[in-house]
Amino acid sequence: MSDEQNKTIADNVIIYDIADGIEPIPVKVINNFDDTYPFSFEYGSKHRLTKEVKQLLHNPTPTDGCDCATDCNPKTCRCQAGSTVKFYSNVRRVSLRSDTQTVQSDEYQYIECGKHCGCHGKCGRQLSRDTIFKKMEIRYKPVIGFIVTACQHIAPGMPILNYVGSIVINGVNEDFDPDFGTDYTFNLYEGDLLVHCDAAKYGNISRFISHSCYPNACLMKVYPCNKPAETDKLILPKLVIVALRSIVPGDEITIDYGIDYFRERDLPCLCYNYNCRAPPDDFEEKCKTLDDINKERAKSRRQVQANMDDSKDL
Ligand SMILES: C[S@@+](CC[C@H](N)C(=O)[O-])C[C@H]1O[C@@H](n2cnc3c(N)ncnc32)[C@H](O)[C@@H]1O
Numbered sequence: 664m665s666d667e668q669n670k671t672i673a674d675n676v677i678i679y680d681i682a683d684g685i686e687p688i689p690v691k692v693i694n695n696f697d698d699t700y701p702f703s704f705e706y707g708s709k710h711r712l713t714k715e716v717k718q719l720l721h722n723p724t725p726t727d728g729c730d731c732a733t734d735c736n737p738k739t740c741r742c743q744a745g746s747t748v749k750f751y752s753n754v755r756r757v758s759l760r761s762d763t764q765t766v767q768s769d770e771y772q773y774i775e776c777g778k779h780c781g782c783h784g785k786c787g788r789q790l791s792r793d794t795i796f797k798k799m800e801i802r803y804k805p806v807i808g809f810i811v812t813a814c815q816h817i818a819p820g821m822p823i824l825n826y827v828g829s830i831v832i833n834g835v836n837e838d839f840d841p842d843f844g845t846d847y848t849f850n851l852y853e854g855d856l857l858v859h860c861d862a863a864k865y866g867n868i869s870r871f872i873s874h875s876c877y878p879n880a881c882l883m884k885v886y887p888c889n890k891p892a893e894t895d896k897l898i899l900p901k902l903v904i905v906a907l908r909s910i911v912p913g914d915e916i917t918i919d920y921g922i923d924y925f926r927e928r929d930l931p932c933l934c935y936n937y938n939c940r941a942p943p944d945d946f947e948e949k950c951k952t953l954d955d956i957n958k959e960r961a962k963s964r965r966q967v968q969a970n971m972d973d974s975k976d977l
Contacts, residue, residue: 678801681868682706686795690868694803701801701809702843705865708793710899711829719832719856721896727888728780735776735786742774742788745889752787755796756820757883757905772900773885780888791885791901795824799916801871807933809871810915817910826869826882826902828862849882849902860902869904874924875917877936877956879908882918913963 677700680689685706692701712720721727729741737743748771749758757773775791777784798814817823826849833856843863847870852858862870872880884900910916922940925932931943935951942950951959 681801682708682795686867688795688798690795690799690801692801692803692809696803696805699803699808701871704863704870706867707827707865708795708825708867710827710860710901711865712899713830716830716832719897721888721891721894721898723777723779723888725779725781727891729776730781731776731786733782733785735780735782735788740776740786740788741889742776742780745772745774745886747771748773748883750788750790752789754818755822756818757790757822759820759905759907771883773883773903774889775885775887777887790822791825791903792822793825795868796821797823799824799868801868802915804873804915807873810873811868811871813910813914813916814912816912817906819906819908821906823880823904823906823910823916824867824869826860826862826872826904827865827867828860828870829865830899831859831861833857834859851884851900851902852897856897858897858899872904873915873917873934874920874932875915875934875936876919876932876939876941877934878917878919879910879914880904880906880916880918911960911964914960 674693675695676691677694678692681692681701682690683706685708694700729735729743731740735743737749743749750756750773751758759771773790775784776782776786776788780786797817800812800814801809802812804810828847830851831848845859845861847862847866848859850858851860881904882902883905885903886898886900888898890898904916904918917934925941930941932939932941933943935946935949936956937950937952939946939950
C-alpha cells in the first residue's frame with residue numbers, strides 16, 4: 664500500500680482530556696463521524712463507596728496478610744498462596760492460560776499485598792493501580808457509541824486499567840439513572856448481599872469499553888487480603904482489566920460482557936466476530952473471520968503510524 668493510501672484525515676478531537684487531569688496522561692475523545700458527545704458523567708479513578716457500604720467492609724489486619732519481609736517469597740507468601748494467578752512484577756504481567764477467553768469467574772483471583780502485610784505492600788506484588796496504566800483514546804463508532812482504543816502496545820497478561828464505579832449493595836444506588844439502567848454495571852458478588860459496580864454516572868474510561876465475543880481483554884478480581892474464616896464482612900475486590908492477547912496501537916479494547924447482557928436486553932451483538940453469540944440479521948454478510956480480524960489490526964496499526972508521521976510534520 665502506498666504512503667498516500669495510508670494517510671488518514673486528521674482526527675476530530677472533541678474533548679482534549681475527558682479525565683480532566685485526574686489521570687497521569689490526558690485521554691482524548693475523538694468523533695470523526697458526527698456531533699455526538701459522550702453523556703456527562705463524573706470522572707473518578709477509585710470506586711465510590713457510600714458510608715453504608717464502608718460499614719459493611721472488612722478492615723484488613725496483620726493476620727489477614729502475609730508475614731514476608733520486604734520482598735515476598737512467591738513460595739511462602741500467604742497472599743500469593745490465596746491467589747489463583749501469578750503476577751510477575753518485573754514484566755508487569757499476569758500468567759493466564761493461553762485459551763483464556765474471560766476471567767470474570769472466581770476461578771481467577773489475585774490477592775494483593777497491602778499495608779497490613781509483613782512486606783507493608785512494598786514487595787512489588789501490587790497489580791492494581793488507581794490510574795490508567797496505558798495510553799488510550801475514546802473514539803466514536805456509529806451505532807455502538809464511544810469505544811476505547813489503545814495508543815501503545817499492550818502485551819498479553821498486562822494490566823490496562825481498573826473498572827471503576829459506584830459500589831451498589833442490594834440495588835440501592837444513589838447514582839442510579841433510569842436512562843442507563845444497568846448498562847454500565849458489573850456483578851461483584853451474588854451471595855447474601857448483591858454487590859455491583861455501576862459506572863453509569865461515575866467512573867473512569869473503562870465505562871466505554873465495548874463487548875466482543877472475541878475479546879482482547881478481561882476483568883480480573885483483585886482482593887486486598889485473604890478472607891478470614893470468621894468474618895461475615897465484605898472484602899471488596901478491585902476489577903482490573905487485563906490484556907488476554909497482544910494489543911497493538913489502534914486496536915479497540917474489548918471485554919466479554921457475558922451473553923446474558925444481550926439476551927436480557929433483546930439486543931444484537933455488533934462485534935461481527937466469527938464466534939458471535941448474539942448475531943444480528945446482517946451477520947452472514949459482515950461476519951469477520953480470524954484472518955479478517957488480523958488484517959483489520961494490521962490496517963489500524965498502519966493508520967496509527969501514518970497519523971504519528973503526519974503529526975511529526977506539523
Ligand atoms: C458499557 S456501555 C459502553 C459504552 C457506550 N458505547 C457509550 O458510548 O457510552 C455498553 C453499551 O455499549 C453498546 N455496546 C457495547 N458493545 C456492544 C456490542 N458488541 N454490540 C452492540 N452494542 C454494544 C451498547 O449500547 C451497550 O449497552
